[in-house]
Amino acid sequence: MKQKSLKKNSILNVIKTLSSIIFPLITFPYISRVLLPTNVGKVNFGSSFISYFSMIASLGITTYAIRECSAVSNDKEKLGKKSSEIFSINICTTIVAYLLLAITLMTFRKLDVYRTLIIIQSTSILFMTLGADWLNTAMEDFKYITIRTLAFQVLSLILMFIFVRDQTDYLKYAAISVFSASGANIANIFYRKRFCKVTFTFDMQWKKHFKPILLLFVMILAQTIFSSADVTMLGIMRSDYEVGIYSTAHKIENIISQVVSSLAWVVMPRMSAYYAERDYEKINDLLRKTLELLMLIGIPAVAGTCMLSKEIVTIVGGNNFIEAALPLS
Template sequence: MAKQKSLKLNFIMNSILTMSQFIFPLITFPYASRVLMPSGIGKVNFAISIINYFSMFAQLGIPTYGIRACAKVRDNREQLTRTVHELLFINIIVTMISYIGLALAILFVPRMHNEKMLYVIISFTIVLTTIGMEWLYKALEQYTYITIRSIVFKLIGLIAMFMLVHSKSDYLIYAVITVVSSYASFILNFINARKFVDFKPVGHYNLQQHIKPILIFFSMSIAVTVYTNLDTIMLGFMKNDVEVGYYTAAVKIKGITVSVVTSLGTVLLPRAAYYIEKGENEKFEILAKKAINFVFLIATPLVIYFIIFAKQGIFFLSGKAFGPSVVPMQLIMFTVLFIGLSNITGIQILVPLGYEKIVLYSEIAGALTDLIINFILIPSLGSSGASIGTLVAELVVLLVQYFGIKNQVPDLFKTVKYYKIIFAVVLATLASVWVQMLNLHVFLALVISALCFFGVYGITLLLMKETLVTEITQEILQKLHLIK
């Protein structure tokens, strides 16, 4: 039996990975947005949104299903090898079909044909994701490897960004750097995979067993990709690249904060699947309730802080040219909480329990909601309309999953001490809102306000003896040898 990884180590490494994922754009996006301006940023992000649909088809539902399938057999090298071979074979076939569809789209869709080199560059994300088998490494909880590898390539991208992107015409170079920094490391995944699985055929393959669950996960992936990329695509077709640029800046901070909030759920999925497979239901429920509490504790202050200091955040990250992004950002920030919770209820709870269809229904409901609201609001409100569409869609996803899960894990949301979180947020707001009146440089305003807000928030929860905060603090102090 393979040695089980430390869940705390996994979380620490994934948190470092998450930090690198938002520190990188925090450094590069302010520079790139000022050089490329809303039109250049909008052009690249519109192309990324289009390619995401082809990537979605190429990956089917394997990125999520693969974690669960491999986690169940990770103690047996031969079974793990067989599972990986089966999934990779399916993945490669569908990737080839996806590229045929992309080639036809580039040839016959005028907007794509006019920027064919941009679409070819970004399309490398499809093949790199396929050979990267990230699902295998997550199933085996190889978060130390994933983190180190990712940070190295992000540093390469960071250096390349400042060396090579100097004018509005450099948007193709920006696209190459984006692909390399996030996906080129997947080449190492393929090479490194021999440590965990054999490359030689093991025989007795059964591809058919994967088809039904993959199609369910694929349907989930369709729904998610539709409503996560729909806003950008509809803005691009119904408005223009400039409006897409404003929306991109608005969702950039949201994306960064979402990655922080969902970092725990990422490391818990393979462990949750493992517990279910072994019949350790009590451990599974404890894990789920802690995860929900974690999301409320982390997401709530992030949402409130960035609503209050949205203007400073946008001006720091993108520049004053992106002023119209402030309101869309404020509108969309509550999705951070909704996504954090649905990530736990859906991916960490319903999926390991085998209730993928409930997750699928929730995401279909979200996609339809987003589509309808976008059609109604984008023509008149532009990027703000797109933000409202996403906000309502994510709420619908969470509500559908909640009603599907309430009988599976009783009292899931009742263990959270909401009054402590609300009281701490109110005090944190009062402790930081005065910074708005000082007319400071945006960076200085963000630093001072963040120290005041999150400092008061954390201290208040400690004084109120919030269980999870106290537990984490004690563990940190023990690691530093400050307490026994």
């Protein structure tokens, strides 16, 4: 594989990240004023609930796959074999996740009012697994990722303005959100053939792959609990209105965090390649540069958000969401 420029990849990833920021900045002010806090709360509760089953389906596979496939990116045969093994494990974990989701929906009757919403949002798990987007990242194909993301976001934006017109359209909003975030993964089924052939195989070498996947899963489990448990707990204990207020602050914070953390996904494949070569000098140099850039962006982002929380919430959500200023700060 021709080694791609980190600067070029960084610029492309910044464009992708900016589109992921601009898209909700355009859609959420519209959605928040159409659906109002209660229905926004329903959608965000469903999304938070699904995140646990998405975590079960993905385990630590995405991070592990990027690391492992990057190390063999120059050997098409090895890349295809390793990708197929990881993809097959992901198919199995996805089946387990859907079985657990079905049992949960049948067991906890309080979720009955959210059932249709949750089923719609759960399709993102299937799209994520079939798409195997980690292969594109491992191959540092950020040009394709960026163009694909922009195309689906523009299409989703058009669909949102056409079909989401009043409070009762929150299910349509949920479906369009899934289409925007995960629908593009279907295109990967055909696109990834340029790198290697990825198929389901029963020769998965569970012992070889599962231990590092589970170790990474522990990290992802902590991240998921940290980022989703608050919204889920609030949805169980209080009303959809409170969830709408709090999750709006959460969404704005998440947009800002994406800017700060986007660099990590750019350097991960290159870091994995350096590690496979045991080139610790380049690893340390890349780590230093990454940390400096994270600090340069991160500290002003925190300070600015705290100082301007009321103004940010008013612009993004309108006066109906002004209570979100404090949790945002």
